[in-house]
Amino acid sequence: MSVPQPGDNCWRIARATQASTIIDADAYFRHARAAMIKAKKRIMLIGWDFDAAISLIREDEAQDGAPAVIGDFISWLVERSPDLEIFLLRWDVGAMKAMVRPSNLFTTIKWMAHPRVTVKMDSHHPPAASHHQKIVVIDDCFAFCGGIDMTGDRWDTRHHRDEEPGRLHPDGSPYSPWHDATTALSGPVAVALGDHARNRWKGAGGDDLLPVEGVEDCWPDALKVQFTNVDVAISRSAPEMDDQDGIREIERLYLDQIASAKRCIYAESQYFASRRIAEAIARRLDEADGPDIVIVNPTQADGWLEQQAMDTARARLFEALKARDTHGRFRIYHPFTQRGVPIYVHAKILIVDDRLIRVGSSNMNNRSMRLDTECDVTIDTALPVNAECGAQILAIRDDLIAEHLDLPAERVAGVIAARGLIAGIEEMRQKPGRTLRPYETPDLNDVQAWLADNEILDPEGPEEMFESISERGLFRRMKGWFGRN
CATH class of the missing domain: 3.30.870.10 (Endonuclease Chain A)
Incomplete structure (x- = not known):
């Protein structure tokens, strides 16, 4: 752990x-x-x-x-x-x-x-x-x-x-x-x-x-x-500059928390575009008894430029992970209103099992790992004083899902406890009105795909801003991960 x-x-x-x-x-x-x-x-x-x-x-x-x-x-x-x-x-x-x-x-x-x-x-x-x-x-x-x-x-x-x-x-x-x-x-x-x-x-x-x-x-x-009386971990990102060392606590925490999950990971994020997070998820999808992984995203990023950067990267990462998801344990969902209008997701939340809750400013994209300044806080039951917080952490997760599904939190908690995270959401979302709908990969034109693969608009850090295009790319470290069955 x-x-x-x-x-x-x-x-x-x-x-x-x-x-x-x-x-x-x-x-x-x-x-x-x-x-x-x-x-x-x-x-x-x-x-x-x-x-x-x-x-x-x-x-x-x-x-x-x-x-x-x-x-x-x-x-x-x-x-x-x-x-x-x-x-x-x-x-x-x-x-x-x-x-x-x-x-x-x-x-x-x-x-x-x-x-x-x-x-x-x-x-x-x-x-x-x-x-x-x-x-x-x-x-x-x-x-x-x-x-x-x-x-x-x-x-x-x-x-x-x-x-x-x-x-x-x-x-x-x-x-x-x-x-x-x-x-x-x-x-x-x-x-x-x-x-x-x-x-x-x-x-x-x-x-x-x-x-x-x-x-x-x-x-x-x-x-x-x-x-009450809990220990809270504070994690940061900051870019490397002439007068400061880079800070990558947030990146390492994401990887550690994804690796630590036993049953389920529930996340809300404005984006899903980080290579390193996708790699960490891929490792868990390979496991026969790995966790269910659910990410709640907006249907598309806010603004044309962000859509070119983040939405295209999400599409390609999702397809790569889908090919690895032989056990059916990975989903991206979007929330919609009563009349079917997309709800923009700006929250940055990660909840692992009944073990930890993390809230902050960092998104699941490259810039939040090494380029922008970010700050997240985590309450983790692995810290001894927090050992009795598991029930409250689950209650917060179920309450969030209940908000998106427009259902009582008690029903959401009962169904997920009985069916599991993904099967429970799939059962409860099959209704008219406010609900969660699964992500569908859009068609990507050649320019969008090139922008995503080369991370033109979502660099991993300040050094990549000036890196040769030939040295960059969404999948440059992933070929071994996503090329095999």
Whole structure:
């Protein structure tokens, strides 16, 4: 059994006095707002994108005197609390795109004029890479870490309704259903995530920040606690650069966790395009008694460029794995609404057996392994203090599947316990309405196939950005794996 090991597949292991998963941005925005209202000394917002115009709650729900729109809310927080400082770090390329929106530009200038609000653009990455982490740290006693950005197009409820009046752009136009996830953590693990956030802040050119001490009672009052007094492993990705070594904890953790599964692996990811993860899955598919492996993806990536990179790679990896799957233990599914509209999957979750749950910012693509900066957290029952967490981990998995199938979690748990993961999903998804549908490999034209095979748009790391095309390729290490029966 693989165990989280600091210095190998994780950075640190730290105690969480309380911990919970939060599914979908309706709940996250609501709890994030409540947590920030409790802040006394410091809020650090570390994100890929940030939209000052979005609302954290509906205007008619703002009964506490605090604004609903996050741009006004940040200003309100520092005006209300004279000891509070706010530090906001966002990816520089995403920030430049956001600045074309007048509301963002005006609000950012307003923030930057305030002595206790500091905004920085994170450019500490190679060309074509991104700062992709999504972390909020409040007073070093509470933190969110996961995959949800505080930006437009993210808000949705777990019902993923076809007609949802709250799922609108700031200009009032609708956007499609969106599924996402993050975690809430309190105690020493929040101190550790605070250290990580401060390190990233300094790496991006910010000043040294001291830890915050002496603040307690940061947990949002309405947030249900799922775990108490558990050890949490923090894993990171960061690219190799002239002034820093590359960090590959996330990659090693994926490989270790896939190798450790006994009965089943359930994952949600925006992409499935990583060679190394496909290789790890292939090894398990060769085993006569290996685990069921289910990955929930969106039907296609968000944006033309991402579709060319990620969707074509997924198609070719899926076909290669399908040829190896002689025991029928590998599936990719997509969630759909009541009327058959695809639900975009942005969550990054991995659940292995009843043993571990992992939530973070990393996707199952090459960039998340070595090129972009990422941060994931794991609760693993292999750590002795977590030994009794298995039932809660399974409950979270079954609740996620129940959301996608629009069924009671109790029924989902019973059917999977009796039939197994894939057979259970296959039985329950055969119904009209909101459900999961299996992935179907699209026809790939020659250009798309070439882009996928040569990883033109999804390099494994900064060194590959300048590597000869002849030295690259989706299957360059896989020929031995996928060429045999």
